[in-house]
Amino acid sequence: MASIVVIIGLVIFAAGAAAGAILLVSLGIRREELDFSLTRQAPGQVSQGARRVTGLWVRPPADDYYQAGRQHDSFV
Numbered sequence: 001m002a003s004i005v006v007i008i009g010l011v012i013f014a015a016g017a018a019a020g021a022i023l024l025v026s027l028g029i030r031r032e033e034l035d036f037s038l039t040r041q042a043p044g045q046v047s048q049g050a051r052r053v054t055g056l057w058v059r060p061p062a063d064d065y066y067q068a069g070r071q072h073d074s075f076v
Contacts, residue, residue: 025050 028050035043039058042048
């Protein structure tokens with residue numbers, strides 16, 4: 001009987017985690033779509049979290065590399 005309760009608890013926990021991840025990604029994508037910000041820095045924490053979960057990496061513009069002092073000889 002106790003094992004059934006533990007299994008039900010684990011199923012509920014896993015379902016909540018999956019629903020939370022889907023909600024996070026959905027809200028982040030919605031915010032990205034509204035701000036048209038996929039080619040620049042994320043507009044907020046939710047969008048940044050959605051980018052991390054989905055594995056989206058946006059390369060900053062070339063000007064940001066030079067301003068940050070990351071220029072290389074091959075770029076000059």
